[in-house]
Amino acid sequence: MEIPINVLVFYLVALVVVGSACIVAFSRNIVHSAFSLLGTFGGVAALYVFLGADFVAAVQVLIYVGGILVLILFAVMLTHRISDIQITNRTVGRIPGLAAGAVFLGILVYAIAGTDWAKAKEVAFEPTTAVIGNLFLGDYLLPFQIAAVVLLVALIGAITLSRKEIKE
Amino acid sequence: MAEYVALLADVGLKHYLVVSGILFALGIYIVLTRRNAISILLGVELILNSAGLNYVAFSHFSTGQVDGQIYTVFIIMLAASEAAIGLAIVLAIYQLFATIDVEATETLKD
Amino acid sequence: MTEHVLSYMVFFPLAGMLIVLCLPRDRHDLIRWVSAAATVPPLLLGIGLYVNFDTTTTGMQFVQRAAWIPAFNIEYYVGVDGLSVSMVLLTALLSFLCIFASWNIDKGVKGYFALFLLLDTGMTGVFVALDFVLFYVFWEVMLLPMYFLIGIWGGPRKEYAAIKFFLYTLLGSVLMLVAILALYFYSEPNTFDMTKLMDRSNLYSTEPLGMWPFNVWGWGFQHVVWMALFIGFAIKIPAFPFHTWLPDAHVEAPTAISVILAGILLKMGTYGILRINYPMLPEATADLAFWFLAALGAWNIVYGGLCAMAQTDMKKLVAYSSVSHMGYVMLGMAAFNTQGINGAVLQMFNHGTITAMLFLLVGVIYDRAHHRDIDGFGGLAGIMPVYAGFTALAFFASMGLPGLSGFVSEVLVLLGAWPKYHALTIIAALGIVITAGYMLWMMQRVYLGPPNEKYRDLPEINGREIFTLFPLGVIVVVVGVYPRVVLDLLQASLNNINQMVISHLS
């Protein structure tokens, strides 16, 4: 039986995503966790591409990989002395946590498998950037503006929070 | 056997959903078990990613429209601001307590 | 004017709250006086209400109604009858007095008084609302400030108490909401108008439901709704076994809040049963009254009394005595005769005044000694004679000594309960012995005996405290000697409510 190449690629990418997520979850070293996140984010971006969401994939790479991840790494470095990196990723209650996660996953898979999902008439692969751009400035203008404001607020908030208290 | 192989080979909506479900569960696991504030943020990122993946998958397979992708963009935006604010809080806490273990910072409730 | 009088009573405190919110936060005295001023008009209007109240009619008086959300037939609809007017008066009086009892709050003064006034609005609103949605809104408006007032201005375990209070009452509210919705959807045409639902009392099916366990018990839709409402109200009363929030909340709450809690909030439970369960679900009331009102009431009396006896904290003792005394209300209303039901509501009124006094008195001593340990005092009567005099009055009223108000209501309740429930009345009458036991014992340990050297210089009760206690003392005596001042208000309406159920008694 012949397996199409795109299927193989999908599984490969999915493996990368899940595997690196597992490292994120189970690593004792927070730096490893943080770096593994890169694999997850990248993998998800790849999945986006498979799903024909080129714009989203680009955004994912730009913001997640380029922004958030760097931010996290900075935070890790700022809050830990390099020397004690090993012991900083404490985990408590692994077993109940695992149980909860497993139960949750089980139910999710059960739901996913058992549901008769709606199907689109045709599955199209077209460039979406223009469409999305139009929608942002059309139907979704208001959320878009609000998002801008939220980002601004987040920016200011982050600065306010992280700057040193001025002693009075 | 062949049925299963065929099922595996015919990559469709459910496959993506399962991947996203696994991400979600791992995220949940992280948030449930980690005591390190930054780790918890990592878990949240995983969860957000899984949600985004879901949106895009649905948009591709179920609706055929791009609305889902737009939501994903919003989610990413939210994730960015959340990370910024969250990490800023973590830094602030670190300055105050010299640790970011969430158990050590319980005095917040008073 | 008469048309809006109830609305004024409800919303004056709210207006006061808005003004308080606009005041600068460090002008403490200004805030206090503004709050006091905001509770005066309701009190004066309440007196006007009392004077102009028509005691011969059973219908709603001083009615005001206006469309609110027409889509769902929701109205702003307020009015009073004999049942609610007594409670409205009590609310107006206690709110006024409690402002003065709160005078020495000095932490977060602005927030405290603002919340207190909001609470006042909520409480008055509950008693006058005649539309279910309005009723529910006021009910919640009342709960929230209470949560914060306990949780922020409370004692050492305030969070625990506040959370417990909130969880309990939230559970009650949820059940109540479900029941209200059920009442709404099964009425034809759908209405939230309480008076309409009361008039058509056979609206709800009593056909036993097929579902387990209701098929075993023979409960119909009406019974289930009754039960949901009852649990909601029983938590407020508080009936065994939903009573344990009360001692904790009382112990942690500041004095004035304890007074409000015991004086008014507890009444909402029994008020709700009489206002909603009795007229709207009469068959279920008739079927379930024995176990859930009469037996539970008698049990409350004895159990609360015994628990009170074991307490070492004065406030806890008084709190458990409330549990005991509210049992009389339940027993009385389950008697389904004139004496019982009137006695029950009179007991609600009397308990409101007497327990308010008790809590104020405990507050007085707590302010001075900063503890409430019963065994930690002794001989206070010699040190603070005026204070001890007021205490004796309140204690004896609580014990149901003839000539004071508690006696009249307790006798009416027990008298009313006797023909229907012999055994339960005998059990409940044991309460008079138990009450005397714990009250006298506490009196002996705290007020009598050799004066405690530690507290020899405790200052006598001051003018402000006397000002809060005196009106209550006068009411206690007057109602005891001439109970008609309250009874005349109640009779017509209560007998009407009673009649609605009697025809369904088997």
Added chain:
Amino acid sequence: MDHPVQTDFLRWIVLFPLLGAAVNGLLGARIQDRWGERAVALVACAPVSLSFLFSLWAFGRLLALPAKERFLIDAFYTWIPMGSFSVDVAFWVDPLSAIMILVVSGIGGLIHFYSIGYMHGDRSLWRYFAYLNLFTFSMLLLVTGDNLLLMFVGWEGVGLCSWALIGFWYHDHTNTRAGNKAFIVNRIGDFGFVLGIFLLYWTLAGQGHGTLAFREIQEHVGLLADIQLWGIGVATLVTFLLFIGATGKSAQIPLYVWLPDAMQGPTPVSALIHAATMVTAGVYMIARLNELFSAAPATLGLIAVIGAATALFAATIAVTQNDIKRVLAYSTISQLGYMFLAMGVAAYTAGVFHLLTHAFFKACLFLGSGSIIHAMQGEQDMRQMGGLRKAMPATFWTFTIGVLAIAGTPFLAGFFSKDAILWQAWASHNEVLWGVAVFVAGLTAFYMFRQFFMVFFGECRADHHVRDHLHESPKIMTWPLWILAAGSVVVGYIGLPPFMGANLLDGWLDPVIHLPHGEHHSVAEEVGVMSVSIAAAVAGVAIAWFLYYLRTPSRDDSPEAKGVAYRVLYNKYYVDEVYQFVFVGGTLLLARIGAAFDRYIIDTIVDGSAKVTTIVSWFNGLFDKYVVDMLVNAVANVTFAVGNNFRRVQTGNINSYLYVVVGAVVVALIVKLRYWN
């Protein structure tokens, strides 16, 4: 009976003392500070005197009426109008209550005056007089109230005042404990009393005559005849319940225990409340409702037995007591037993007669003992006394009259009344009860003379410090004694036995007390019975003479050295200890169980169910702690951890929150998948 005379002055008999109490209670402290004790005393004594005058007026009004129509009523206002149930505040004076108001306001007044001397120098005299006035008010209300509920008001009111006065010197916990005991024991009686009221009201209401007014109850007693509840006649049940109330108030078995302890109060109080007036309330109540009680022979039998038993029981205890007031207290219980014996054999008049004479001589004795205690500077132990007759002649002579009267010396008051009871017991064929009563008469003579000899004869055994200051009491204390002593002599002549002359009391009470027609008995039989009781009394006096006059009692005569029987009697048959253990201990145990149930069971459930929302957190805690520690500390740990975990709901612990969220989502999903599709 149908047309009582309407008046409007009876209310003042009752209200004057209330007024006095109000003035002294509210302003007394200032009055005493500014104008001294005399002003306070005036405020207290004036209203009681006025009450007495008004009582005399009422008595005169009654006398002026034809014998069969001697009823006055003063309807004040409607107290509780409640459907068919309506209670008036109305005052009712008929021949029976006329006697009582005279006794209460008369003897009460004397005791008020006496108190001026006795309580001289007490800083809170105003309080004392306020209580005393309030007591007089309550007692008058009790006897004049025209219905059972109003009587109950007085009934409770006197209990309250008794409580306040027993614990008057509240700095000592012995006193406050005694007060509480009195109040609570009385409350147990009241428990029966109110139930009796309810049962009576509803039974009559069932017959269409729901009422609590005495005259209507008497009128409709016949309606109760064939009605039963729980297989017992309602009349029997009602009277039984009311009698429970009477045992509490009038100190009968089993509720007598409070009275001896009540002697902790000031002595005039013991005289007024615990001898002359309040404790006779039960007797009065039975006489008031005599038709009802006559309709319940079973209860009457019980009352007779209880009465006789109490008389015997208390008399035996009195024999060994050394405290001068305790002897009198037990003697009071014993005499009350006589009264109940009289009630039990349906000799209501004889009972009321004994009530009346007893009020005089027992008040006289108590006030006399007060005078002695006053002189002995508070000493109450008779072993420390002796030879007081020279130092205090007035007290000695009045006390002698009192002792003679109570011991049944012929031609003094106690003789006639006690004999009337004994005779009625005999005549109603209760020979056993009669025998007991005669024996008790002998015992009474014995212990009273024992006291008499110990106190007044022999050498003074007090230390010289006290001995040097022995003195007669002031005039204000002795002249009430003389009046009471005179009363103890003459009052008996209103109730002469039939063969000695006309019985005024029988005739006077005839309109209210309906005696069954007795059989005719010969004079010889009467005289014979009478001489037996005289013989018993003489024997008692003789034994006392030998034991306590010829042999001087020792100063530190310890009961421990005596035989077992003596110790049992001295310790009052250990009844107090048994009650303390069984009832007080039992109640407290129940109380603790209840409180523990609340704290450990209900609260655990509550906290636990709050915690169920944090399922996994609980799981976590369980895993961490309980599996390891298991059973050893399980109980303690559960309680602790419950609270602890509950606290965690708002610890700010993000993980815990998440467990809740996850749990909720899982549940929601399951519900959705399982039940909604």
